[in-house]
Amino acid sequence: MRHAPSVGSYTLTACQLCTTQNLIRALDDCLIHCRLAQAGETEVFKVRKSTYSRRLAKQLERDRKKKLREATRVEVKPEPDPVPTAPPEKPAARPFSDELEIKIKNTFKILNxxxxxxxxxxxxxxxxxxxxxxxxxxxxxxxxxxxxxxxxxxxxxxxxxxxxxxxxxxxxxxxxQKGGRNDEEDQSEDEEGRINFTVNTAALEKQRAREALIQAQEEHSGDEVAREDVAELDRWEQEQMKKGVSTAPASAPLSPSSSLSKRTVPAYFTEPVPPSMTAQDRKNLTSQAVLERVTDRLRTVREMLELHRRQKTQALTDLEVAAETISRLREEQPQLADDFRFFQEMRSYAADLIECLDAKTPVILALEGRMMSLLCQRSERLVQRRHQDVRDQSDECSLAVKGLRGVPVEPANNRGSQQRSWRAAEREGRRVRRRKAREAQQQGLVQQRSLAHYEGMSTDDEQPDTERMAFDKERELILDDARHVFEDVTEQFSGVAALKHRFEVWKTDYGQSYEQAYIPLCLVKLLVPFVRLHMVAWNPIEKPEMPESFGWYETLLFYGNDSPDDPDLCLLPRVVERVLLPKMAALAEKVWDPLSSTQTLNLVRTAKKLSEDYPTVGAHSRHTQNFLAKVAARISRAIDEDVYIPLYPKEVLENRSAAPAAFLHRQFWSCLKLMKNVLSWQGLLAEEPLKELSLCSLLNRYLIVALQACLSQRDTVEKCNRVVSTLPTAWLRGEPLPQLELLTRFLRLYQQHLEGLCTSSSTLGPDMHARAHVEIRVFSPLSSVLLKEALRSPGCMPQLVASPLRLVVDFSSPNVAKPFHVGHLRSTLLGHSLCNMLAIAGHRVTRLNYLGDWGTQCSAC
Known part of the structure; x- marks a missing residue:
């Protein structure tokens, strides 16, 4: 239809009116047939209809009766001839329209x-x-x-x-009509109606036809309600008008003589009415405009043709690619099947391996715990025995001091005294055995100079035979259990070699998927349990074995390739970091004895070797930081628990053979040995913690106090020399350390003490000779450092002479027939130094020495 109905004026076209009348007639016939069918039936199950459906049915019935009573007058008005120049005033009155405007006078009323x-x-x-x-x-x-x-x-x-x-x-x-209520009113609105079990199909069909008509009427009434929106209808009319204008060029205009009154209005339309077309104004049409339109049209067609060609080319290319892909996939199908089979096998292997490790890892951890507990118990027994020996010696010295002072001593318990005597006898026996072993070792070393050994510098780590046998037996049981951990699993899950073979095949044949599955990161975690099982008996404190001596290291050494981009290039360093460093941290915390020079040297060598050979063992490593933290904590605990310097009166220490002097002497050398062991960690521990532990906690707190207590003793010079030589050379260069201020002050005080002894004595005895001789050795480390710094300053070295001379310097030498005197040494040193200075200045120097002590005791030239 051409025009939309206007709700305000109730205007209907002829087509709409005919369609509505036909619908009413069909609905009337259907209702009549339904009533006849209902009157003729005796037993029919009624289905309840909704209230809205009943209202629609009643409305239709009233409309039908009303239309039968009233005659509908339709007034047909012919449309005026359209004027080409004037636009239509109303959208409804359009030129060249085949429809007639029909107005219904009897309009519907609006009811409340x-x-x-x-x-x-x-x-x-x-x-x-x-x-x-x-x-x-x-x-x-x-x-x-x-x-x-x-x-x-x-x-x-x-x-x-x-x-x-x-x-x-x-x-x-x-x-x-019978006076009773309608049956369908008796039914509840919430009920869905009864099920019809009748076999009268004609009645059912009529009922369905009635419901279909009612539904059509509902839809028609819904459309009528929707048309009440005037604004929407106006917009629709405008769109329809635009569509009519944008259609193809209209045909030739109709002649003005054509009259709409001669046209007949059909009862209904079987085909859609063609849209009306308006003639174009050809007055302003030129050849250039036509040429432009044709050119634009041609360009558009060419563009579409080119687009279609490109699409065709792309489609053909896609077909070729699809064909090649199909061919390639058919060729790769056997290889893909093998790949799928391999990955399925690896998936099953990985799942079984993880399940196996979940079951065996607790066993491996238990074995490590047993071994660590065994070593820890032995270390604790030795430390407790040393502590008990120190307490026993301190008690004995205290009793001796009291006896020398005449202080009455309480009688000791017989049982405690007897146990103390047994411990003292065992202690002396161990000392004798260590002394003999040390002497035998020194005799075996030919032409090897070593520092003098003093009591207290050796570690008492000897075990009784019964304890050693029990220790060895328990250790063998642990190792035997470790060898049988994987005996109940198949060979492909029992060791590092099988694991390496599986993943090496994956890496070689399927390298890309190997990296995409993050196997380089997961492989370390899979290898850790096997490596830890091999390292159960590893104890770098007793025997510094490097990981290169184990079988698992050789197995993993050539895993991967030599490419610098290989992700498994750091496989061994990561394994070492994950396995060895945590074990070393546990040993340093529970087993290591800082007072033992052998254990400290072994542990330091192992740590330095690992830090030099493996890039993962460094300051950035979390495991390395944990290990060094355990070392520092163990040293601090040893300083608090194992260092003890007794203080006795001066008259008690003058007797070197007395027990108090010997005990002080032993404790001093034991403390000095601990400081030396602490300083052996230089390069591993940070400088500040190392200075705090060695200088502040040991040197300033204990060693200087012991030196001040034995200031007048003969071996004080040797003690000072050992203390200075123990310090790192780097700490003595440059700016003086504030931690060494107490040591410097004590050395100056001791120098003044020696000078006072030399000047006050008219005759230098053998004791003073020895002291004067050793005094040079004491200050030689510090003097050498100061001398090197002085020589570097400008103006210190002699200037070269223009004309060198030949000079002869004669000075005395030691007398081989007499004891060496300090005067001989002074003359020799002066003559030697003078010769060196003249030679540096450029002179040709001839050295002349006396064989005896006669002649000039000063150098002459």
Whole structure:
């Protein structure tokens, strides 16, 4: 249809009117047939209809009766001839339209809810006579066509209320002709109706036809409601007008003599009405405009052709690629099948391996725990024995000091005294055995100079035979259990070699998937349990074995390739970091004895070797930091628990053979040995913690106190020399360390003490000779450092002479027939130094020495 209906004027086209009339007739026939069928049937199950459906049916019935009573007058007006120059004023009056405008004078009235209720029962009361007065008034209001206002509605309500009060019958529900209520009203609105079990198919078909018509009417009424939006209809008309304008060029205009009155209006249209076309104004049409339009059209067609060609080319290319892909996949299908089989096998192997390791890892950890507990128990026994020996010696010295002072001593317990005597006898026996072993070792070393050994510098780590046998037996049991951990699994899960073979095949054949699966990161975790099992008996404190001596290291050494981009290039360093460093940290915390020079040297060598050979063992490593933290904590605990310097009166220490002096002497050398062991960690531990442990905690707190206590003893010079030589050379260069201020002050004090002894004595005895001789050795480390710094300063070295001379310097030499005197040494040193200075200046020097002590005791030239 060409025009949309206008709701405001109720204008319908002829096509719409004919269609509505046909629909009404069909609905009327269907209802009549349905009533006849219902009248002829005796037993029919009724299906409850909704209230809305019943209202629609009643509305249709009322419309039908109303149309039968009233004659519809239709007024057909011919459209005026369109004027080409003037545009149409209304969208409905369009030129060259084949439709006729039909206006219906009898328009529908708008009813409110009360009027709608009255209208529902109006048709049914027509055949029964007039009802109550309020019904007649309501009917008159509705028939008048006027919408009732509030006053009218109120009056109607009052009439209804008065009818109730006067006893008049006000029906609330519609009754049928028999006076009973309709069966379908008795049913609840919430019920869905009864199931029809009848075999009368004709009635069912009629019922379905009735429901279909009602549904069509509902849709038609919904469309009528939707058309009430005037703005939407206007927009639709505008769009339709635009479509009509944008269509193809219209045909030749109709002649003005054509009249719409001669056209016949069909009852209904079987085909859609063609859109109307308007003629174009050809007055302004030029050849250039036509040429441009044709050119644009040609260009558009060419562009479309080119686009289609490209699409065709792309489609052909895609087909070729698809064919090649199909061919390639067919060729790769056997290889892909093998790859799939391999990955399935690796998946199953990895799952079984993880399950195996989940079961065996707790066993491996238990074996490590047993071995660590065994070593820890032995170390604790030795440390406790040393502590008990120190307490026993301290108690004995205290009793001796009290005896020398004449202080009465309480009698000791017999049982405690007997146990102390047994411990003292065992202690002396161990010392004798260590001394003999040391002497035998020194005799075996030919031409090897070593520092003098003092009591207290050896470690008492000897075990009784019973304890050593029990230790060895338990250790063998642990190692035997370790060898049988994987005996109940297959060979492909039992060792590092099988694991390496599996993953090496994966890496060689499928390198890309090997890296995408992050196997280089996971492989270390898979290897750690096997390596830890091999390293159960590894103890770098007793025997510094490097990882290169183990079988697993040789197995993993050539894993991967030599490419610098190989992700498994650091496989061994990562394994060492994950396995060896945690074990070394545990040993340093629980087993290592900082007072043992052998254990300290072994542990330091192992740590330095690992840090030099493996890049993962460094300051950035978390395991390395943990290991060094355990070392520092163990040293600090040893300083607090194992270092003890007794303080006795000066008169007690003058007797070197007395027990108190020997005990002080032993404790001093033991403390000095601990400081030396601490300083052996230089390069591994940080400088500040190392200075704090060695200088502040040991040197300034214990060693200097012991030196001050034995200031007048002969071996004090040797002790000072050992203390200075123990310090790292780097700490003595440059700016003086604040931690060495106490040591420097003590050395100056001791120098003044020696000078006072030399000047006050008229004759230098052998003791003083030895002291003067050793005094040079004491200060030689410090003097050498100061001398080197002085020589570097400008103006210190002699200037070269222009004309060198030949000079002869004669000075005395030691007398081989007599004891060496300090005067001989002084003359020799002066002559030697003078010769060196002259030679540096450029002179040719001849050295002349006396063989005896006669002659000039000073150098001459």
């Amino acid at each position: 809810s009360e009027e709608a209720k009255g209208s529902d029962s109006e048709e049914e009361e027509d055949g029964e006579g007039d009802g109550p007065r309020y019904r007649r008034g309501l009917r008159n209001v509705i028939q008048s066509g006027v919408i009732p206002d509030a006053a009218t509605i109120y009056a109607l309500k009052k009439q209804r209320q008065m009818a109730r009060e006067m006893g008049d019958f006000v029906p609330l529900e519609q009754e049928d």
